[in-house]
Amino acid sequence: MRRADIAELFQADGPFVSAYLATPHRSPNAAQQLAVRWKDARRELADAGAPDRLLEVVDPLIDGAVDPLIDGTEPHGDTLAVVAGAAGVLLAEQLPAPPPRETVARYGPLPDVVQLVAHVQGQPPPWLAVRVDRTGAQVAVLGADAEPAAVQQVEGETGPHIRKSKPGGWSQRRYQDHAEHHWQATAKEVADRLAHLVDRLAPRLVTVAGDVRAVQLLREAAPERVAALLREVGGELATLEQVVSAGRPVAAELARADNEAVLARFAAERGQRDRAVEGVPATVAALAEARVQTLLLVPDAVEGRTAWFGPAPFHLAEAPETLLVLGVGEPARARLADVLLRAVFGGGGEARVVAGDLPEAPAEGVGGLVRWRQP
Numbered sequence: 001m002r003r004a005d006i007a008e009l010f011q012a013d014g015p016f017v018s019a020y021l022a023t024p025h026r027s028p029n030a031a032q033q034l035a036v037r038w039k040d041a042r043r044e045l046a047d048a049g050a051p052d053r054l055l056e057v058v059d060p061l062i063d064g065a066v067d068p069l070i071d072g073t074e075p076h077g078d079t080l081a082v083v084a085g086a087a088g089v090l091l092a093e094q095l096p097a098p099p100p101r102e103t104v105a106r107y108g109p110l111p112d113v114v115q116l117v118a119h120v121q122g123q124p125p126p127w128l129a130v131r132v133d134r135t136g137a138q139v140a141v142l143g144a145d146a147e148p149a150a151v152q153q154v155e156g157e158t159g160p161h162i163r164k165s166k167p168g169g170w171s172q173r174r175y176q177d178h179a180e181h182h183w184q185a186t187a188k189e190v191a192d193r194l195a196h197l198v199d200r201l202a203p204r205l206v207t208v209a210g211d212v213r214a215v216q217l218l219r220e221a222a223p224e225r226v227a228a229l230l231r232e233v234g235g236e237l238a239t240l241e242q243v244v245s246a247g248r249p250v251a252a253e254l255a256r257a258d259n260e261a262v263l264a265r266f267a268a269e270r271g272q273r274d275r276a277v278e279g280v281p282a283t284v285a286a287l288a289e290a291r292v293q294t295l296l297l298v299p300d301a302v303e304g305r306t307a308w309f310g311p312a313p314f315h316l317a318e319a320p321e322t323l324l325v326l327g328v329g330e331p332a333r334a335r336l337a338d339v340l341l342r343a344v345f346g347g348g349g350e351a352r353v354v355a356g357d358l359p360e361a362p363a364e365g366v367g368g369l370v371r372w373r374q375p
Helices: 001-010 032-049 051-054 058-071 114-122 171-202 212-221 240-271 281-286 320-325 336-347
Strands: 016-022 079-085 089-097 103-107 125-133 136-142 149-155 204-208 228-231 276-278 292-297 306-309 332-337 350-353 366-370
Touching: 001 089, 001 114, 001 336, 016 032, 032 051, 032 058, 032 103, 058 079, 058 366, 079 114, 089 114, 089 292, 103 332, 114 336, 114 350, 125 212, 125 240, 136 171, 136 240, 149 171, 171 212, 204 212, 204 240, 212 228, 240 276, 240 292, 240 366, 276 281, 281 292, 281 336, 281 366, 292 336, 306 320, 306 336, 332 336, 336 350, 336 366
Parallel strands: 125 204, 204 228, 292 350
Antiparallel strands: 016 079, 016 103, 079 089, 125 136, 136 149, 276 366, 292 366, 306 332
């Protein structure tokens, strides 16, 4: 899942049903528990006004999530996330983290995407995993879910000189030189392939393992833009799958570092009273001007608060009169978090969910980094 996938949800026609259901596949009677959770959520959604046709399109997804639990296999995560609108099911995903409560179910004019935002910000950035030896390499292209999206094979030079021999006599140095030449040529082919992938996919990381000499030659042959991304993991690993497994914690650390960097920048900009806004009024005003690049949101701090919105993403305000002045004929009301997220995604920005107990957390649970400071 990408941020663009979340942004597209706000472009669909509502109203929306948003449901996040725990899928506790490690507990006894997991299938029955999930079925009961949806039954309760369905009743809650119906009481909130959700029409039967909207609930009925979700029913098969619940059945599909229950079936794997019944036959003993595990779903891919601890939360089943579903968003449905006028056009039917818009999103159905298994998220790895559990929901804030066993059942989160909402019906309203905007989708609830807070947990989706939290999921995306925890995903590692795109990266490559390389298992290299003296005859070539295998390269895995890793998606945001840290699972290989594609695997490429790089065949290097082969022949009688692929290994250094020890025949003795005057020919020994010649055989060794030939072998070294073949290894270097193979490393150059691997480096060229990686450079092509780096230029095309812009990964943040290239993890590499395998034959020690082949790794060394690859470093020497790689152009600077590739060498800067290389991280050796696990030593002489025998398979590409082992390289991928060893690289996952490194990739996950990049995601954590990205989040920490955003919070650090927000704290610095806030301290300088420069390119940061904080609090509901200031953040709403900046979003209405499409100035917010990164929205920071503490979900618990804004729970229960609402805002008003109009047809365009930048139509948002704390009071409907503000939008009436702008020519919005019939302002609609929704949860504050949903209105803010719609506005930032509609303006081409991003959002990050922040824990309220962090010192960098914004006042009133809302803030952001802005593209330019208001004069």
